[in-house]
Amino acid sequence: MQELNKEHKPLIVAFCCNWCSYAGADLAGSSRLSYPANVKIIRVPCSCRVNPTFILKAFQKGADGVILCGCHPGDCHYTSGNYYARRRMTLLFSMLDYLGIERERTRVEWVSAAEGAKFSKVMNEFAKTICELGENKRLEDLRCKD
Amino acid sequence: MQRLEVAFLEKAKELLSSGQVNRVLAYKKGEFCYDVSPAVFYSVEELENAVYNGFCGANLSKYLIQESKKEGKVAVFLKPCDTYSFNQLIKEHRVNRENVYVVGIECQGKFSIEKFYKTGVGFVASVQEDLDSVLVNGETKIDRNAVKLERCLVCKKQHVVYDELLVINEKKDGDLDRFEMVKKLEAMTADERFAFWKEQLSKCIRCNACRNVCPACTCTKCVFDNDDSQISSKANADSFEEKLFHIIRAFHVAGRCTDCGECSRVCPQNIPLHLLNRKYISDINEFYGEFEAGKDIAQKGPLTNYTTGDIEPNDFKGGNK
Numbered sequence: 097m098q099e100l101n102k103e104h105k106p107l108i109v110a111f112c113c114n115w116c117s118y119a120g121a122d123l124a125g126s127s128r129l130s131y132p133a134n135v136k137i138i139r140v141p142c143s144c145r146v147n148p149t150f151i152l153k154a155f156q157k158g159a160d161g162v163i164l165c166g167c168h169p170g171d172c173h174y175t176s177g178n179y180y181a182r183r184r185m186t187l188l189f190s191m192l193d194y195l196g197i198e199r200e201r202t203r204v205e206w207v208s209a210a211e212g213a214k215f216s217k218v219m220n221e222f223a224k225t226i227c228e229l230g231e232n233k234r235l236e237d238l239r240c241k242d
Numbered sequence: 243m244q245r246l247e248v249a250f251l252e253k254a255k256e257l258l259s260s261g262q263v264n265r266v267l268a269y270k271k272g273e274f275c276y277d278v279s280p281a282v283f284y285s286v287e288e289l290e291n292a293v294y295n296g297f298c299g300a301n302l303s304k305y306l307i308q309e310s311k312k313e314g315k316v317a318v319f320l321k322p323c324d325t326y327s328f329n330q331l332i333k334e335h336r337v338n339r340e341n342v343y344v345v346g347i348e349c350q351g352k353f354s355i356e357k358f359y360k361t362g363v364g365f366v367a368s369v370q371e372d373l374d375s376v377l378v379n380g381e382t383k384i385d386r387n388a389v390k391l392e393r394c395l396v397c398k399k400q401h402v403v404y405d406e407l408l409v410i411n412e413k414k415d416g417d418l419d420r421f422e423m424v425k426k427l428e429a430m431t432a433d434e435r436f437a438f439w440k441e442q443l444s445k446c447i448r449c450n451a452c453r454n455v456c457p458a459c460t461c462t463k464c465v466f467d468n469d470d471s472q473i474s475s476k477a478n479a480d481s482f483e484e485k486l487f488h489i490i491r492a493f494h495v496a497g498r499c500t501d502c503g504e505c506s507r508v509c510p511q512n513i514p515l516h517l518l519n520r521k522y523i524s525d526i527n528e529f530y531g532e533f534e535a536g537k538d539i540a541q542k543g544p545l546t547n548y549t550t551g552d553i554e555p556n557d558f559k560g561g562n563k
């Protein structure tokens with residue numbers, strides 16, 4: 097078991113809004129900036145499309161860390177989606193903390209379409225944090241792990 | 243206290259016989275003194291079975307979603323905490339206000355039958371109420387605060403919406419700090435918090451009573467009834483699902499929960515659900531300014547509003563590590 101844990105590669109789910117962050121990720125790719133292969137990107141129309149169930153479901157299905165990326169405040173394609181997302185995520189993250197779940201497993205970052213470098217930096221940093229935290233035990237669905 | 247019940251019955255009779263309303267939403271006797279339940283009365287004769295006492299804890303507001311849409315006017319007796327829920331329903335356009343005649347009724351705190359048993363009385367056949375004590379079975383005197391529901395120890399006291407008031411005595415006590423336990427939990431270590439919630443939430447049998455009773459849970463199709471959600475109406479398969487259900491339930495009412503305490507009252511497993519709701523409430527107060535759902539319906543709800551300078555999700559400190 098110990099052996100296995102050492103090899104454990106954390107799974108990271110990144111929800112990226114279509115208009116900024118997904119394009120940012122694209123730019124990171126085409127500029128040949130690397131980010132960890134275990135970051136799985138899920139494209140959403142806007143950061144505020146992500147409701148708390150998405151985040152929790154990602155953890156349930158085996159994610160070790162979940163990050164939400166959207167346009168910078170003020171730049172949302174739909175004007176204010178990210179402002180609402182910001183409030184929701186603040187409350188959700190605080191609740192997870194209250195339940196004793198590691199605060200560092202969840203994150204929100206604003207990444208514009210021009211910030212390929214920021215995207216790569218954010219993902220590398222987040223992956224490092226999650227690696228240090230290790231496997232997600234407190235919010236996992238045992239059926240999904242083999 | 244008996245005076246209040248007499249006044250309640252008189253008022254109900256008067257409203258019905260004058261034709262001002264064609265039905266009254268209140269409480270009816272059960273088999274035992276403590277199993278009082280909400281009921282609609284259509285005639286003065288039916289009011290024979292109506293009661294108003296310390297066991298009338300049920301919040302009648304949610305029934306008004308249906309009742310206010312029927313033919314004719316309905317009269318309802320609402321306690322202070324019930325009026326907050328009703329006000330919130332008005333704000334969300336869930337009730338037809340013109341069809342409801344609200345009598346704001348006095349409340350000196352409602353009872354939890356479990357708390358009676360905890361004091362050592364073996365059975366409860368009758369309860370005579372006083373402002374600060376109760377006499378059980380005609381012989382055992384108990385401090386009223388000892389048998390009150392948790393929510394009545396942190397009472398809201400004022401009626402926020404009514405057409406008339408039926409208040410004889412001022413409310414006594416009920417001034418404890420409702421966030422005390424939330425603060426205690428925040429001060430624990432993350433491991434202690436995790437252990438606390440694991441123990442509490444794993445008791446849940448997913449009866450959905452907390453959702454069904456909640457006056458803020460009014461969606462016609464609930465996520466927990468949607469089979470595709472994979473969390474619909476079923477017992478938890480694992481410890482994750484326990485949390486998923488509870489985080490989502492509380493989140494769906496965040497910013498709209500009036501802290502009426504009904505979810506904790508009805509939970510057959512005695513899970514302190516109010517501690518989840520109050521966490522959201524205290525966070526909202528801290529991050530976005532004092533807000534009390536149901537109090538002032540002109541104020542925008544905290545989750546349907548924002549400012550450009552809101553705190554970033556990564557920046558709040560969180561509880562102890």
Ligand code: SF4
Pocket residue numbers: 445446447448449450451452453508509510511512513515
């Ligand atoms: S009322 Fe209690 S047992 Fe029933 S679903 Fe709600 S928390 Fe679970």
Ligand code: SF4
Pocket residue numbers: 452455456457458459495498499500501502503504505506516519
């Ligand atoms: S969540 Fe509980 S306290 Fe809040 S409104 Fe619903 S029943 Fe009342």
Ligand code: FES
Pocket residue numbers: 113114115116117141142143144166167172173174177178
């Ligand atoms: S479209 Fe990017 S956050 Fe709304």
